Amino acid sequence: MDSASEQQLTRLLMRLLHGELPPERAREFERRIARDGEVAALYQRLRERWAALELPPAMPVPEGFRAAVVAAVRRERDGELSWSLAPTWARAAAAVALTLGLILGASFSRIGEPQGEPEAFLVSEPLTLAESYWLTLEEGGNQLLEGGEETQ
């Protein structure tokens, strides 16, 4: 049997296996399978491969699933938009609007900023408790060395 006719035969056998052949055609094929060992072997292999495909049984409907879906629909119908269930386009539009808002907000906030001495706006990192302690000690020490009053 050449490759093209084997392909054609396989397709027909798959149709037979899946119950897709009209009854008359199916009976005709079953007769052919009964008398032709090669066709019978091919059909057997197809059946085995098809049967070997196994997946676990479908999960049962989780508790509260229906109630959650119906509640979400009710909220939507009543005009309360549930963002977690909103259509993708709506969420995308909201994200774009938010981004644009942030960009515009950042641009406007720069208007009126002093132009010179940018370092004046640098905020130093907040000191940790230990750093404050050592700084106080150092300042006190310096003042003592310089003969000033001890800082409290």
Next chain:
Amino acid sequence: MADRVQGPEDDPDRGILERVAQGDVESFAVLVARHEQRLLALCQRMLQDAEEARDAAQEVLLKAFRKAGSYRPKGQVYTWLYRIAVNHCLNRLRRRKIVRFVSFGELDRPGEAGEENAPAYEPSAEGPDPEAQLASRRRWRRTRELIDQLPPGQRNVLILAKFEGLSYRRIAEVMGITESAVESRLFRAMRRLTEAQEKTD
């Protein structure tokens, strides 16, 4: 596998969906009750993660509520729901792929999970025999790994055919492709799976 093909006119969900389109939440609850199990199972099989599947199924049902007004009866309502679910899961898988790419593949792939990284829901199987349970878990993991290697189009067709039991016609409706495309994708999926199995055997 071929399911009984019904037209939209004898679909019991059609009237329910019409009421949902008018904002009737009670009818929506009925629709959820009728399809939550199948949608959860589909999301779980596509995403291979119980937690994510629950979120996805919830989002799918909310989308269905929002889109109910635009539903045009061409097929069954559940086919329409499946289509929303398949597309939604595909988007989630794409997003997951992007996240994985951005994080340089550091995230675990559920299909590659080891014993300690098993998906959240993996029930015990085949009674109390620990060996049988272990064998089942191995087969499930193997199938996940194999399915994970398939391109999305083939993977979805295979999941809908094998695990959802949909006919070629229904799969074609859900995926928006022809029946012969369904057949081709299934054939190619099976060929790839066979090659992958032969490599590891």
